Amino acid sequence: MGKKQATATSVRDALRVAPGSESVLLKPGDTPVGPTAKAKAAEELAATGAELAALQEALWAEGVFGGGSRGVLLVLQGMDTSGKGGTIEHVFGLMNPQGIRVASFKKPTPAERRHDFLWRIRKQVPGPGLIGVFDRSHYEDVLVVRVESLVAQSVWEARYQQINDFEAELAEQGVTVVKCFLHISAEEQKARLLARLEDPAKRWKYNPDDLRARSKWSQYEEAYAAALGRCSTAVAPWHVIPADRKWYRNWAVARLLLETLRDLDPQLPSIDYDLDAELKRLKTADPLN
Ligand code: AMP
Ligand code: MG
Numbered sequence: 001m002g003k004k005q006a007t008a009t010s011v012r013d014a015l016r017v018a019p020g021s022e023s024v025l026l027k028p029g030d031t032p033v034g035p036t037a038k039a040k041a042a043e044e045l046a047a048t049g050a051e052l053a054a055l056q057e058a059l060w061a062e063g064v065f066g067g068g069s070r071g072v073l074l075v076l077q078g079m080d081t082s083g084k085g086g087t088i089e090h091v092f093g094l095m096n097p098q099g100i101r102v103a104s105f106k107k108p109t110p111a112e113r114r115h116d117f118l119w120r121i122r123k124q125v126p127g128p129g130l131i132g133v134f135d136r137s138h139y140e141d142v143l144v145v146r147v148e149s150l151v152a153q154s155v156w157e158a159r160y161q162q163i164n165d166f167e168a169e170l171a172e173q174g175v176t177v178v179k180c181f182l183h184i185s186a187e188e189q190k191a192r193l194l195a196r197l198e199d200p201a202k203r204w205k206y207n208p209d210d211l212r213a214r215s216k217w218s219q220y221e222e223a224y225a226a227a228l229g230r231c232s233t234a235v236a237p238w239h240v241i242p243a244d245r246k247w248y249r250n251w252a253v254a255r256l257l258l259e260t261l262r263d264l265d266p267q268l269p270s271i272d273y274d275l276d277a278e279l280k281r282l283k284t285a286d287p288l289n
Helices: 002-008 011-015 038-064 084-092 138-142 153-172 186-198 209-215 217-231 246-264 275-284
Strands: 071-078 100-104 131-135 175-183 238-242
Touching: 011 238, 011 246, 038 071, 038 246, 071 084, 071 138, 071 246, 084 100, 084 131, 084 175, 084 246, 138 153, 138 217, 153 175, 153 217, 175 217, 175 246, 186 209, 209 217, 217 238, 238 246
Parallel strands: 071 131, 071 175, 100 131, 175 238
Antiparallel strands: none
């Protein structure tokens, strides 16, 4: 009984950040809900995959063929090596790439810098039927930008409200926004950076700038806490994903997405032809018979 209840707990409820919260409460190694061992998590992820794929196809059909207007946007944020790329590979690899749009946000180009910070973001908002995934996002503009003082404080301070307004606008337009902070510890990051340097196949992932961000770990902690607390809203909540263990991270993001899609309950388009007549045509009047 107790076990059954644990699996029935909503992952979104267990990982959601309370609006206005001042610090990140979950720890990078926590397993507040769901499996506590790797084998079980892998098994559940595989089972989740089939349902995720079916729901995603229904959303796509609804939006692309059924005249629907709904989409989903999953925002992934986290320190270097927190597993944004790995999550995309393992979670979105379970679905049909035709309906997925991945956008990665790097240092703004000179052209991007000439516009408002949301300009490049707006261009990547998923249209009807699509699931958009942001590998970094508009939140960089209150994270790295705040920590590195890339603009005046008055400018980044104003952005929390601008972000909330923007995300409310998305919700209005039919885009369900789900935000995930992939939470790793400084120790785990060190191990992953070392692995990147030591393994020739992973060296391309390393960037000397990663150590610059690492050296400002506590400032990033503060910036993340502020972004999560100030921008976790009813229409676009933040979730903390304990990410020191990759199997837990993948499981948790997949389940969050699953719960979101189940709630949306996408509807396959209704047919606009006479089913019986078409069956008869194919069975009896098919010229290739
Ligand atoms: P990666 O995701 O590891 O390929 O690195 C992308 C880099 O671009 C990270 O260091 C981000 O902090 C940085 N970046 C992304 N968006 C912005 C932004 N709006 N302003 C400054 N740096 C950014
Ligand atoms: Mg990197």
